[in-house]
Structures are given as structure tokens and as C-alpha cells.
Amino acid sequence: MIRPGVYEYEIQAKMEHIFRREGAMGPAYPSIVATGENACVLHYIENNQVLKDGDLLLIDAGCAYDYYNADITRTWPVGNRISSEQRILYDLVLQAQLAAIEKVQPNLPFNAFHDAATRTIIVGLVDLGLLKGDVDTLIKEKKHKAFFMHGTGHFLGLDVHDAGLLRNPDKTWQPFAPGNVVTVEPGIYISPDYEPEEGQPQVDQRWRGIGIRIEDDVLVTETGHEVLTAAVPKVLNG
Numbered sequence: 001m002i003r004p005g006v007y008e009y010e011i012q013a014k015m016e017h018i019f020r021r022e023g024a025m026g027p028a029y030p031s032i033v034a035t036g037e038n039a040c041v042l043h044y045i046e047n048n049q050v051l052k053d054g055d056l057l058l059i060d061a062g063c064a065y066d067y068y069n070a071d072i073t074r075t076w077p078v079g080n081r082i083s084s085e086q087r088i089l090y091d092l093v094l095q096a097q098l099a100a101i102e103k104v105q106p107n108l109p110f111n112a113f114h115d116a117a118t119r120t121i122i123v124g125l126v127d128l129g130l131l132k133g134d135v136d137t138l139i140k141e142k143k144h145k146a147f148f149m150h151g152t153g154h155f156l157g158l159d160v161h162d163a164g165l166l167r168n169p170d171k172t173w174q175p176f177a178p179g180n181v182v183t184v185e186p187g188i189y190i191s192p193d194y195e196p197e198e199g200q201p202q203v204d205q206r207w208r209g210i211g212i213r214i215e216d217d218v219l220v221t222e223t224g225h226e227v228l229t230a231a232v233p234k235v236l237n238g
């Protein structure tokens with residue numbers, strides 16, 4: 001269905017129809033179907049715009065099944081072309097997501113996967129000239145937040161943002177434990193109205209209005225992790 005001329009709500013309706021048809025209770029949360037610059041709005045749920053050739057489409061949706069929730073995001077090209085800027089940012093988000101998934105391991109502290117995603121994104125944005133400065137300083141000052149302004153993931157289960165202790169009373173991070181399920185969902189969003197902070201570079205028009213997120217649901221096992229949503233493709237062809 002992802003082609004020019006289709007409305008966001010048509011895709012939402014088809015997806016939610018399939019949720020019910022396959023035995024789910026319905027959406028786990030309001031489905032986000034965001035084309036073009038709507039993808040830069042984190043909780044966009046209007047879903048009333050038409051898909052245009054050359055845009056990206058971001059879908060963040062999941063069903064509730066037997067009271068347990070899924071939470072998946074994929075970003076697809078609309079039509080047959082993808083700009084080099086879209087592809088470069090897509091590949092950077094994917095690289096950050098894969099680096100973060102590697103850090104979902106029993107006994108690694110809960111912040112390790114976010115740190116992995118953040119570092120990958122900052123290194124990539126510096127290479128592209130979208131951020132400027134020493135990588136470690138940029139990480140310390142959380143400069144990724146200009147383009148990646150949310151956490152890398154959350155516990156998932158009976159609630160979409162499930163309960164769980166992240167930090168000990170002494171502020172050290174809790175380690176992952178077998179049986180935990182977390183989302184891993186880094187993103188890059190370059191708002192059409194992006195204004196660089198003092199000392200940071202201006203961003204060319206060709207980068208603006210691109211929003212990309214890739215999200216999987218990951219189970220911590222005794223020996224590592226299992227990506228529960230691995231059947232949903234996330235590597236761009238060609």
C-alpha cells in the first residue's frame with residue numbers, strides 16, 4: 001500500500017484490520033503513520049496526509065495480544081526513489097540500532113544500549129558535517145539531542161512503557177536480566193525549522209524534513225538476546 005496518493009489513515013486502517021483479523025485485541029497505542037516531515041513530530045497521530053513520491057513513511061505501531069503489547073517502527077521510501085540524504089541517514093539510524101541491540105545482554109547496565117546508539121549517531125553526524133566538535137565532548141554535552149531527542153528504549157510487556165527499575169538508589173544503573181523485554185528505537189529527525197545551537201553548523205535544505213526511526217522488541221536471554229521482531233525487514237534494497 002505504500003505508494004504515492006495513498007492516505008496515512010488508509011494504511012493505519014489496513015494495519016489495524018489485520019491486527020483484529022489475526023486475533024489481537026487491537027492497537028497497543030495510537031498508531032503513528034507519518035509521511036514526509038510529519039515523521040519529525042514524535043507522537044504524530046493525525047494520520048490525515050497523503051503519501052508523496054520521494055518522501056519517507058514512518059510507521060510506529062503494534063498490537064495488543066493476550067494483554068501483551070508490541071511496539072515496532074519501520075521507515076520506508078514512498079515510490080521508487082530515495083534521495084542520497086535519506087539513504088545516508090537511514091543507514092546511520094540502522095547502524096546505531098544494531099550497535100544498541102548488541103548491548104542488550106544480561107548483566108550489562110541499562111544505559112549501555114543508549115550510549116552505543118548515541119555514540120554511533122554523533123560520530124555519523126560529525127562525519128556528515130551536521131554536528132561539529134570533538135566526539136567525546138559532544139557525547140558528554142548530549143548534543144545528539146538536536147536530532148535524536150528521545151531515549152533509545154523502554155521496557156515492554158503488559159504496558160507499552162512497562163514498569164521496571166532502571167536505577168538503584170545510589171544512581172548506578174540496573175543491569176539487564178533474562179526475561180526483560182525492551183524496545184530498541186534510535187532515530188534521527190531533522191525538522192524543517194531546525195535552528196542550530198550556538199557554535200553548531202547550519203543545515204542545508206536537502207537534509208530537512210527527514211525523520212527516521214527503526215524499532216525492534218528485544219528479549220534478554222540467559223546468554224544474550226533475541227530480536228522478537230526480526231521477521232519485519234529493515235535493510236534497504238539496492
Ligand SMILES: [Mn+2]
Pocket residue numbers: 071154183185215
Ligand atoms: Mn517504543
